[in-house]
Amino acid sequence: MPSVKPLPRLTFVLGGARSGKSRHAEALVEAQASPWIYVATAQAFDAEMEARIAEHRARRPEGWITRDAPLDLPEAIREGPAGAPILVDCLTLWVTNLILAERDVAEAGAALEAACLDAPGPVVLVSNEVGLGIVPDNALARRFRDEAGRLHQRLAARADAVIFMVAGLPMSVK
Amino acid sequence: MPSVKPLPRLTFVLGGARSGKSRHAEALVEAQASPWIYVATAQAFDAEMEARIAEHRARRPEGWITRDAPLDLPEAIREGPAGAPILVDCLTLWVTNLILAERDVAEAGAALEAACLDAPGPVVLVSNEVGLGIVPDNALARRFRDEAGRLHQRLAARADAVIFMVAGLPMSVK
Amino acid sequence: MPSVKPLPRLTFVLGGARSGKSRHAEALVEAQASPWIYVATAQAFDAEMEARIAEHRARRPEGWITRDAPLDLPEAIREGPAGAPILVDCLTLWVTNLILAERDVAEAGAALEAACLDAPGPVVLVSNEVGLGIVPDNALARRFRDEAGRLHQRLAARADAVIFMVAGLPMSVK
Numbered sequence: 079m080p081s082v083k084p085l086p087r088l089t090f091v092l093g094g095a096r097s098g099k100s101r102h103a104e105a106l107v108e109a110q111a112s113p114w115i116y117v118a119t120a121q122a123f124d125a126e127m128e129a130r131i132a133e134h135r136a137r138r139p140e141g142w143i144t145r146d147a148p149l150d151l152p153e154a155i156r157e158g159p160a161g162a163p164i165l166v167d168c169l170t171l172w173v174t175n176l177i178l179a180e181r182d183v184a185e186a187g188a189a190l191e192a193a194c195l196d197a198p199g200p201v202v203l204v205s206n207e208v209g210l211g212i213v214p215d216n217a218l219a220r221r222f223r224d225e226a227g228r229l230h231q232r233l234a235a236r237a238d239a240v241i242f243m244v245a246g247l248p249m250s251v252k
Numbered sequence: 253m254p255s256v257k258p259l260p261r262l263t264f265v266l267g268g269a270r271s272g273k274s275r276h277a278e279a280l281v282e283a284q285a286s287p288w289i290y291v292a293t294a295q296a297f298d299a300e301m302e303a304r305i306a307e308h309r310a311r312r313p314e315g316w317i318t319r320d321a322p323l324d325l326p327e328a329i330r331e332g333p334a335g336a337p338i339l340v341d342c343l344t345l346w347v348t349n350l351i352l353a354e355r356d357v358a359e360a361g362a363a364l365e366a367a368c369l370d371a372p373g374p375v376v377l378v379s380n381e382v383g384l385g386i387v388p389d390n391a392l393a394r395r396f397r398d399e400a401g402r403l404h405q406r407l408a409a410r411a412d413a414v415i416f417m418v419a420g421l422p423m424s425v426k
Numbered sequence: 427m428p429s430v431k432p433l434p435r436l437t438f439v440l441g442g443a444r445s446g447k448s449r450h451a452e453a454l455v456e457a458q459a460s461p462w463i464y465v466a467t468a469q470a471f472d473a474e475m476e477a478r479i480a481e482h483r484a485r486r487p488e489g490w491i492t493r494d495a496p497l498d499l500p501e502a503i504r505e506g507p508a509g510a511p512i513l514v515d516c517l518t519l520w521v522t523n524l525i526l527a528e529r530d531v532a533e534a535g536a537a538l539e540a541a542c543l544d545a546p547g548p549v550v551l552v553s554n555e556v557g558l559g560i561v562p563d564n565a566l567a568r569r570f571r572d573e574a575g576r577l578h579q580r581l582a583a584r585a586d587a588v589i590f591m592v593a594g595l596p597m598s599v600k
Contacts, residue, residue: 090593092592092593093383094381094383094384094401094558095383095384095387095397095398095401096383096397096398096400096401096402096404096405097383097401097405098405126391126394207384207442207592207593208384208385208386208387209384209385209441209442209443209444209445210268210384210385210442210443210555210556210557210558210559211384211385211386211556211557211558211559211560212385212556212559212562212567212570212571213443213556214386217474219386220474222386223386223443223444224443224444226444227442227443227444227445227593228444230444230593230594231444231445231446231593231594233593234592234593234594234595235594235595240592240593240595242592242597244266244381244408244414244416244425245264245266245381245401245404245405245407245408245414245425246404246405246408246409247408247409247414247425247426249416249423249425249597251592251593251595251597252595267557268555268557268558268575269557269558269561269571269572269575270557270571270572270574270575270576270578270579271557271575271579272579300565300568381558382558382559382560382561383558383559384442384558384559385558385559385560386559388560393560396560397560418440418555418582418588418590418599419438419440419555419575419578419579419581419582419588419599420578420579420582420583421582421583421588421599421600423590423597423599
């Protein structure tokens with residue numbers, strides 16, 4: 079039997095759209111003993127979004143406990159059970175939800191950082207890099223991009239491992 | 253005389269706009285003995301596009317055999333002559349053409365993968381990474397981004413070498 | 427006392443929005459003996475831009491000499507004093523200013539390259555990677571993206587060190 083490589087306390091998987099982020103993060107978690115906690119930040123506002131959520135959910139095998147946390151992500155991370163690895167997919171949707179709910183994103187980010195650092199099990203965060211295109215036309219998209227970028231920097235600084243996904247392949251950044 | 257480093261069966265060069273992808277891929281191929289096959293997927297719909305195609309074509313020295321394959325890319329790859337290296341530039345334009353022609357992109361991607369794996373010579377694929385900006389407003393752009401990303405993952409998984417271009421410089425991903 | 431690692435002649439720090447480019451470049455310069463030259467290309471056209479400039483300026487400690495060069499960047503780099511490290515933040519704003527002022531961007535880029543190569547002190551250039559999203563709808567944004575990408579390639583080819591920032595973390599490209 080191959081030995082299981084234990085996950086560090088905090089892993090951050092960052093990548094573009096359809097870069098294989100979720101799949102890679104799931105593989106990292108599924109290499110550990112189950113149960114595995116899946117914390118979903120997605121809220122289905124329309125049919126396209128619903129289809130994406132369903133596709134992600136259908137891909138996950140038995141052994142996953144799914145928990146929805148469109149806003150109260152730090153609380154969901156702290157819930158346990160103790161020792162079970164926690165996958166958060168994804169931070170950019172969480173930032174969108176926070177902005178729409180008029181929550182303070184910096185404050186929420188600090189709470190997330192604290193939750194990750196004393197979580198009951200190893201945490202794997204997934205997020206979209208959205209800052210490598212042309213400056214968006216509208217102010218809301220620019221604000222979203224700034225908030226997401228600041229949150230990524232905060233968490234990457236604390237993470238034990240940071241992975242940048244390119245075409246389904248992991249590049250180790252840290 | 254410097255020895256020529258042979259190309260592996262499949263090389264995938266991915267990068268942003270004006271990242272030096274084409275130039276790098278051409279240099280990889282031109283380090284081999286000619287003739288070299290250039291498979292162009294571009295279709296000129298307007299003057300801007302025509303100028304880009306002409307600029308690319310003018311840069312290429314003698315020794316290149318150019319073949320246009322806006323849609324039937326797998327067939328163009330299989331054509332030979334045997335042993336000649338094949339450069340495909342680029343996959344994102346091919347995906348655009350497939351969508352506009354209402355072809356099944358996943359099916360075409362599977363055919364491309366198969367063609368690369370039993371091509372008559374080493375293959376170098378060039379493509380644009382388009383998934384690292386803000387989510388596009390319109391559904392067609394989102395679909396294009398998803399199809400391109402899925403195709404990139406499929407081919408990167410099969411490639412012997414994957415290169416991510418940054419400001420004209422190659423980063424080795426695989 | 428820790429020894430100071432001297433900066434090479436030319437360092438190029440490239441990254442997305444809110445990727446920590448400016449902060450990283452400042453840290454590289456501040457590890458040298460002061461004074462440090464800060465060459466700012468920003469022009470405040472609106473309140474959002476003014477706030478960004480003020481935020482950057484407030485973050486910088488004593489020891490910085492700030493010089494504004496929205497257009498005449500090569501001249502500002504050559505000014506000295508001799509030996510003082512020079513931080514240029516950022517090239518994408520400079521390209522924007524050049525386009526708006528109807529200057530020849532390729533010519534200006536050649537002048538910048540020459541200025542970097544015989545600057546009176548080590549130079550650290552900061553720029554935004556903007557080419558990894560969907561092709562922009564409007565021709566001006568496409569032109570900006572092309573000009574910026576060409577300039578990046580030119581300078582990266584000459585730089586002694588090229589760094590790609592991901593979530594506040596430096597990846598060494600060269």
